[in-house]
Amino acid sequence: GENVEQHPSTLSVQEGDSAVIKCTYSDSASNYFPWYKQELGKRPQLIIDIRSNVGEKKDQRIAVTLNKTAKHFSLHITETQPEDSAVYFCAAIRNSGYALNFGKGTSLLVTP
């Protein structure tokens, strides 16, 4: 089955700096890669996703890049703000309608 590795497990940055979280996947047939943000005690919420036919996608301060050959994808957050502090999960899925395979999460702390 699919195995998703996520690094780093914790990340601390100063407000205004950029943050990068990286994930690798094992199943070359995976074609959908969402990122979820989970604040303490709350539900995971989708913040951005990318499909295998696209190399990069951007939404305001958040971007995701995908390298299919190397089987890795990354989340980039620019101009970080304290409210970006949360746990971020990457995931991979082969086809629509299948369960997500999650990484172990990255705890991001943005200090003022």
Place this chain on the structure above:
Amino acid sequence: EAGVAQSPRYKIIEKRQSVAFWCNPISGHATLYWYQQILGQGPKLLIQFQNNGVVDDSQLPKDRFSAERLKGVDSTLKIQPAKLEDSAVYLCASSEGETQYFGPGTRLLVL
């Protein structure tokens, strides 16, 4: 648009007791998932339904966990008997297509 609803939000039980969780997915979503999220880890699939049929229950500990989705809408997840290692957040999600929407979860503590 209403999101995925779950109840109860919190539950504390003693080991060997039974417990049940309820999920109401987003209206019209055919696919429903139950995930288990242990502290410090990503969610792990327990069972997936398509309408009222089971698609994947390969990671469900069937000797103690059961789930049903009658009429293809609401779903219940039951644990009987509970073990200490079942302490976790149980997340329900639904989808129509690729994007999965999560409920707030039920936080279970087994003493």
